[in-house]
Amino acid sequence: MTAYDPTFEPVIGLEVHVQLATRTKLFCGCANAYGAEANTQICQVCTGQPGVLPVLNEQALRLAIRAGLALHCSVPEKTKFDRKNYFYPDLPKGYQISQFDQPLNVGGGLEILGDDGALRTISIVRAHLEEDAGKTIHPDGMGFSLVDLNRSSIPLLEIVSGPDLRSAAEAHRYLDRLKNVLRYARASECDMEKGSLRCDVNVSVRRKGDPKFGTRVEVKNVNSFKNVERAIEFEILRQIELVKSGGTVVQQTRQWRDAEGATVAMRSKEEAHDYRYFPEPDLPTFTITRAFVDAVRAELPEMPDARRARYVGALSVSEAAADTLVAERDTADYYDRCLELGKGLDPKELANFVLGSVLAVANERGISAADVPLRPETLVEVVRLVAGNTISSQAARMKLLPAILETGKSAAVLVKELGLEQVSDRGAIEAIAAEVIAANAKAVGEFRAGKDNAINALVGNVMKASKGKANPNLAREILLELLARG
Numbered sequence: 001m002t003a004y005d006p007t008f009e010p011v012i013g014l015e016v017h018v019q020l021a022t023r024t025k026l027f028c029g030c031a032n033a034y035g036a037e038a039n040t041q042i043c044q045v046c047t048g049q050p051g052v053l054p055v056l057n058e059q060a061l062r063l064a065i066r067a068g069l070a071l072h073c074s075v076p077e078k079t080k081f082d083r084k085n086y087f088y089p090d091l092p093k094g095y096q097i098s099q100f101d102q103p104l105n106v107g108g109g110l111e112i113l114g115d116d117g118a119l120r121t122i123s124i125v126r127a128h129l130e131e132d133a134g135k136t137i138h139p140d141g142m143g144f145s146l147v148d149l150n151r152s153s154i155p156l157l158e159i160v161s162g163p164d165l166r167s168a169a170e171a172h173r174y175l176d177r178l179k180n181v182l183r184y185a186r187a188s189e190c191d192m193e194k195g196s197l198r199c200d201v202n203v204s205v206r207r208k209g210d211p212k213f214g215t216r217v218e219v220k221n222v223n224s225f226k227n228v229e230r231a232i233e234f235e236i237l238r239q240i241e242l243v244k245s246g247g248t249v250v251q252q253t254r255q256w257r258d259a260e261g262a263t264v265a266m267r268s269k270e271e272a273h274d275y276r277y278f279p280e281p282d283l284p285t286f287t288i289t290r291a292f293v294d295a296v297r298a299e300l301p302e303m304p305d306a307r308r309a310r311y312v313g314a315l316s317v318s319e320a321a322a323d324t325l326v327a328e329r330d331t332a333d334y335y336d337r338c339l340e341l342g343k344g345l346d347p348k349e350l351a352n353f354v355l356g357s358v359l360a361v362a363n364e365r366g367i368s369a370a371d372v373p374l375r376p377e378t379l380v381e382v383v384r385l386v387a388g389n390t391i392s393s394q395a396a397r398m399k400l401l402p403a404i405l406e407t408g409k410s411a412a413v414l415v416k417e418l419g420l421e422q423v424s425d426r427g428a429i430e431a432i433a434a435e436v437i438a439a440n441a442k443a444v445g446e447f448r449a450g451k452d453n454a455i456n457a458l459v460g461n462v463m464k465a466s467k468g469k470a471n472p473n474l475a476r477e478i479l480l481e482l483l484a485r486g
Ligand SMILES: [Zn+2]
Pocket: 025, 028, 029, 030, 041, 042, 043, 044, 045, 046, 047
């Protein structure tokens, strides 16, 4: 964090656009899918041909409300669409259908950890539906530009925070939480690289204690959470220096230039009246019934904070493990399914296996826990084999689970095929332990001289001699007995 004059206070608000995870676009039946060849997912409606009419996508409305409810917004009974007029090559209609004075969701909040270490609620002023614009492409060194309208009219939710953030780090934490919550709600993928989450940043500065806000500057389309932080830090310093040297901050839109690590002026900031908003005449005002909102609310899963609290509180899972388990809903859902199937098993042990053998594979392959070809049923079966002392935990991790992933065979079959059954037969282990003691005079001598750790080397040798099949706790017990006998 860059240091700045502490008599000043930054004031930050974020406007985040997320693409909603619908199958089709907001007002037509064209596919909402990323990565298709340019201009292959378009029709008369989303390219703004004369005489066409928009039809609202109910699933988009549903996902937008689901996201709003996850952000603790309320949903007013009436919602309406408006035309936001501006001219740009990627906007064939000459206007965007958006929402002006009657947005779908209002008055929510998102809890984040403040810089002072205390939880703080960042207000969400509104979260409204609108359609995306197309994309202009400027091929390098060519004298022309291209337009791709596949993105045109994809449903967006614009989530506007209050001016409640006070540092770049807080803004970053807000974005992390927002992404986490929206992904849990399955409202959006929130993948910045695919453009399904985009962020505009509003920054102003004021003297500490001044009740009035300073003039704000908007930084557009910053392309990563890290760069949101950098752009905010740059603006805080720039504005404070400007004010201190007797200048005034001008209300404007700026652009973040990654390579230069700086923002540069793009244009003076538009006011709402510059867009000549007026009600969309081709769509009615919609009435959102309580029954519809309640039905959408019932689709929301248990949210990450609640799950984390349950794992740490009722299940005694460590905070670090709980954080990793709830970071993605697929991982948490996987763990919850294991808990359900593995009644009577130690939740901490189950968590270790989910993190060590499922999430690790998911990360390695770049997939989600739900797509790892190891079902919770199978994992629980393996953990039961460990809990019942049929196989050692080490054999489960290092041999059995990798073999299941590789061959798809059942745990029971592989335990036999690989000869993984743990030896818990006292006689067999005693015989091996006696040999190990005879062959390791040095470790035995050290143990007798009071070096307790030396027993670990002896247990290790018993494990090795048994090809990893001895029950390690029993091996330790038997070694101690034999050594005590002299
Ligand atoms: Zn279309």
